[in-house]
Amino acid sequence: MAGVSVVGYIPGTSILHRLDPRTKQFLVMFLGIVCFLANQWYFTIVTICILIFSPKSVWPFRLIGELKFFLLFLCVLFLVRGFGLDAHYIPYTDAERLQQAFLFCWQLLLVVLLGVMLVYTTSTKDIRAGLVWWLKPIPFINEQVLATMIGLLIRLIPLILFQALEISDGMKARNIENRRYPFYRFVRFTIQLFRRAFVTGDDLVDAMQARCYTEKRTMPLLTFAALDVLAALLGIGIALISLVGS
Amino acid sequence: MDESARKLKLMVYSAIMAALMAVGASIALPIGPVPIVLQNLFVLLAGLLLGGRWGFISVCVYLIAGAFGLPVFAGNTGGLAKFFGPTGGYLIGFAAAAFVVGTISELGKQRLVFDLAAMVVGTIIIYACGVTWLKLVLDVSITKALAMGMYPFLLGDCLKIAVAIPIVRMLRSMITLDFRTSNAIG
Numbered sequence: 001m002a003g004v005s006v007v008g009y010i011p012g013t014s015i016l017h018r019l020d021p022r023t024k025q026f027l028v029m030f031l032g033i034v035c036f037l038a039n040q041w042y043f044t045i046v047t048i049c050i051l052i053f054s055p056k057s058v059w060p061f062r063l064i065g066e067l068k069f070f071l072l073f074l075c076v077l078f079l080v081r082g083f084g085l086d087a088h089y090i091p092y093t094d095a096e097r098l099q100q101a102f103l104f105c106w107q108l109l110l111v112v113l114l115g116v117m118l119v120y121t122t123s124t125k126d127i128r129a130g131l132v133w134w135l136k137p138i139p140f141i142n143e144q145v146l147a148t149m150i151g152l153l154i155r156l157i158p159l160i161l162f163q164a165l166e167i168s169d170g171m172k173a174r175n176i177e178n179r180r181y182p183f184y185r186f187v188r189f190t191i192q193l194f195r196r197a198f199v200t201g202d203d204l205v206d207a208m209q210a211r212c213y214t215e216k217r218t219m220p221l222l223t224f225a226a227l228d229v230l231a232a233l234l235g236i237g238i239a240l241i242s243l244v245g246s
Numbered sequence: 247m248d249e250s251a252r253k254l255k256l257m258v259y260s261a262i263m264a265a266l267m268a269v270g271a272s273i274a275l276p277i278g279p280v281p282i283v284l285q286n287l288f289v290l291l292a293g294l295l296l297g298g299r300w301g302f303i304s305v306c307v308y309l310i311a312g313a314f315g316l317p318v319f320a321g322n323t324g325g326l327a328k329f330f331g332p333t334g335g336y337l338i339g340f341a342a343a344a345f346v347v348g349t350i351s352e353l354g355k356q357r358l359v360f361d362l363a364a365m366v367v368g369t370i371i372i373y374a375c376g377v378t379w380l381k382l383v384l385d386v387s388i389t390k391a392l393a394m395g396m397y398p399f400l401l402g403d404c405l406k407i408a409v410a411i412p413i414v415r416m417l418r419s420m421i422t423l424d425f426r427t428s429n430a431i432g
Contacts, residue, residue, distance in 0.1 A: 028315035032327035069272075070323050077332065080394065081384065108331055115315030115324035131314060145257060149307045152261035153268065154316065160262075160269045187409050190284070191416050194266070194291070198421050201262045205255050213254060 008158060009123050015053050015227070016121040021130035023228040027235045028118050032111045034239040042242030043106050049238075050110075054117050063116070070112060074105045081105075124154045129219045144215040152204075160197050167192045256300060259421075263292040263304035264311065267340075268318035285320060286372055287406040289340045290365050293347030294356075294414045295421060301344035309337055335379025336372055336395075343368035361414060365407045 011017075016024065031046060051059075064071065082101030083091045122130075128151040135143035167189060176185050270284035293301035308318060317324045319337070329337060347368040354360020373396050381391035 025314055029313075029326045032315070032325045033330075035327055036330055066317075067323075069320070073320075080386075108327075111325040111327040111331070112317070112323040116317055118315040119317055119324075127314075127316070134314075146307065146310065149257055149261040149264065150311045150314075150316070152258065153264045153307060153311050153318070156262060156265035157268050157318070160265050161272065164269060183405070183409050186405070187412055190287070190409070190413050193269075194413070194417050195420055197262050197266055198259070198417075201255075201258045205251070205258050208254060208258070209251060 008119065010055055010057060010120050012055050012057075012121065014055050014121065015231075016055070016117060018227060019121075019231055020222055020224050020228045021122050021126040022133055022222060022224070023231050024118050024122055025127075025130050025134060026232060028114045031235055031239065032114050034243065035107045035110050038239070038242040040103055040106075042238065043103070043110060045238050045242070046110055046114075047106075049234075050113050050117060055120055058120060067112065067116070070109075074109060077108070078102065078105050124151055125220055126222075127151070127154065129222055132219060133222065142215065144217065148215075148217075156197075156200070159200065160193070163196045163200075164189075164193055167196070259296060260300055260304040260307060263288070263296060263301070264308040264318075267292065267305070267308045268311075271318070271320040283320065283402075286336075286340070286343075286369070286403070287410060289344050289372070290347050290368050290406070290410060291414065291417075293344040293349075293364065293368065294351050294361060294410070295417060296348065297352050298345045298348030301348040302341060305341045305344040309341060312337070330383070332380050332383045333376070334383070336376035338379075339372035339375030342375065343371045346371060356418070358411065361411065362407070365410055369403050369407065 034042065035046070078101045080101075081104055082098045083093045084097070086092050118127075128147045131147040131150055132143045135141055135146055171185065171189060171192075176188070179185060267285055267288045270286075270288040289305060292304045295301070296304060312318045312324045312328060313326045315324050315326070319328055320333070328334060347364040350364035350367060351361050354364070377388075377391050377395045380386075380395040381388055384391065384394075386394070
């Protein structure tokens with residue numbers, strides 16, 4: 001529990017901050033999918049772009065701290081894909097196998113970094129407005145409701161994590177770790193976490209009703225400027241050149 | 247409670263369940279040799295507490311948020327491409343599991359034996375989707391895929407199902423769920 005951290009919006013004036021949320025969402029989805037089709041040159045260019053355009057304050061300690069479990073997962077994946085077992089269960093590998101494993105892990109890391117950069121540089125209301133725009137053409141989905149739910153999800157995660165830490169600390173203070181059965185700790189923790197989360201939800205419903213919440217809400221004004229055109233063309237160009245090259 | 251208030255409550259509760267799933271992916275309780283991650287327990291609880299339809303919607307909200315790049319999946323990760331990665335099958339399995347768990351529980355009128363059966367079926371669905379996809383993506387044998395993606399977690403899953411029963415019994419009495427029959431969305 002002590003290592004729990006939240007990836008959240010960091011106010012700033014970097015190029016990524018100035019981009020329209022729709023551009024950033026497009027680039028995250030498009031470049032992320034192309035990661036699975038392209039080669040190492042594409043990975044290199046996208047990595048360099050992320051290093052240049054991302055907020056400098058997150059490198060490297062904050063980012064490593066927030067992705068430490070994922071980085072551990074990547075290490076396990078590298079071992080699984082990079083090494084095989086022969087008939088006597090003795091590990092073996094070769095240069096090509098290690099290279100393939102490395103590229104696979106790099107690919108996954110890039111996909112994750114793209115998403116993390118979106119959250120670091122985009123406020124919740126802008127993410128929500130972008131989602132409404134993207135979801136609007138999809139039939140049978142109320143884009144306003146869905147975007148509001150995703151907006152609530154983004155805002156609730158830090159709150160629930162904080163509540164989880166409080167519950168955990170409170171339980172430790174009451175010597176929960178000395179209980180004979182670990183199930184008891186598990187059950188008490190989960191019940192308290194849900195109870196507090198749903199009490200927060202009830203308060204939220206009251207607050208939203210008091211403010212006459214409706215699905216038809218005023219959206220922030222989104223502007224697709226020259227910088228967005230440039231960023232989108234750059235993203236598409238990098239992807240096309242890499243795909244043609246591979 | 248009027249229709250708009252009920253709809254609002256449904257929306258907020260589903261968003262809370264989705265947020266709890268994201269939080270569950272970040273929390274590991276150190277019980278036994280493999281730490282227990284709460285994410286799939288929360289998926290099963292979404293079905294049991296909100297019913298099949300709304301449990302499914304809350305998981306879909308969680309998955310769509312992740313697909314748009316928000317770091318809500320395990321290890322603070324996200325992105326549409328995660329669905330094509332090694333753990334993509336589990337993510338799809340979550341949505342199916344929440345729907346099936348909620349539906350079985352509703353059909354069984356929330357009786358203990360039906361809740362238990364629902365969670366067992368839900369867990370099987372998650373592993374069926376997850377291990378199959380893991381095998382395809384990593385290009386390993388089914389034995390290796392099971393050894394990597396299922397066996398180490400089975401004990402933890404049995405524990406989760408065992409503890410989910412008292413949790414659900416307690417939470418159902420705390421949470422007002424008079425909206426279960428509502429059809430208000432979209």
